[in-house]
Amino acid sequence: MPVTQPIAAPTSNTRKYRLLLPLLFTVLAGCATQAPQTSSTDWESHQAELEKLDSYQAKGKLGYKGSQRFGANLIWETQPNKDHLLLTSFLGSTLLKLDAAPNQVTLVNNEGKTFQGTDAQALIQQLTDINLPIEQMRDWLIGLPTAADTYQLNGEGRVGYLAKQIDDKLWQLDYNEYDYSVTPGLPKRMVLSTTGVSITLVINNWSIK
Numbered sequence: 001m002p003v004t005q006p007i008a009a010p011t012s013n014t015r016k017y018r019l020l021l022p023l024l025f026t027v028l029a030g031c032a033t034q035a036p037q038t039s040s041t042d043w044e045s046h047q048a049e050l051e052k053l054d055s056y057q058a059k060g061k062l063g064y065k066g067s068q069r070f071g072a073n074l075i076w077e078t079q080p081n082k083d084h085l086l087l088t089s090f091l092g093s094t095l096l097k098l099d100a101a102p103n104q105v106t107l108v109n110n111e112g113k114t115f116q117g118t119d120a121q122a123l124i125q126q127l128t129d130i131n132l133p134i135e136q137m138r139d140w141l142i143g144l145p146t147a148a149d150t151y152q153l154n155g156e157g158r159v160g161y162l163a164k165q166i167d168d169k170l171w172q173l174d175y176n177e178y179d180y181s182v183t184p185g186l187p188k189r190m191v192l193s194t195t196g197v198s199i200t201l202v203i204n205n206w207s208i209k
Helices: 012-033 039-051 120-128 134-140
Strands: 056-065 069-079 082-088 094-101 104-108 114-117 150-153 159-166 169-179 186-194 197-208
Touching: 082 134, 094 120, 094 134, 104 120, 114 120, 120 134, 134 159
Parallel strands: none
Antiparallel strands: 056 069, 056 197, 069 082, 082 094, 094 104, 104 114, 150 159, 159 169, 169 186, 186 197
16 A cells, blocks of 8 residues: 655745745736836827927026126017017016018117018127027927937937037037926926037926917
8 A cells, every 4th residue: 555645734934935926926017017118109209299389489588608698588489480589688678589480580689770681590690699599499499309410318208408510510409307287398498508608598488379
């Protein structure tokens, strides 16, 4: 008659392992389901939303450091084929007013004199000694890297940095903060710079039209 060997009772260590295994599987499953969406996928979706924006207004502050230094209130308004820029002092007086359309630019300076030209950036620099890449700003201001030579995404799938060679200068734009109270989320704090020039932009209010 065969002898049946007794089954050893599980030790305390064995019981601990059996209790830990379900917990381990639960943790691993949780890690697998909580993987974040890739930045590239998030960026493609956000980029598509930005490209639909053809009319918007931004209000905020501008700080300029270059051949001159000043701070100003900023209003930037973009419409299809037209951009409007207004800089005023903190006391409310007009420093610069610009209306730019393809091949037609009108600038009013701080003395109320009106000037016209075809190149917004060149006209502003010639009359005020302020260097600002107006043509690119309509898209760069909303975080769309149109015509940039290079750009990098931040951890949120938004543009964190871009750069472009314009004439003989390398312009760089750092996006330091985004405003997610608007849809799509738009830049709030930016620093635009090139050799000898640094422009800080803080947007306090976005209006999507």
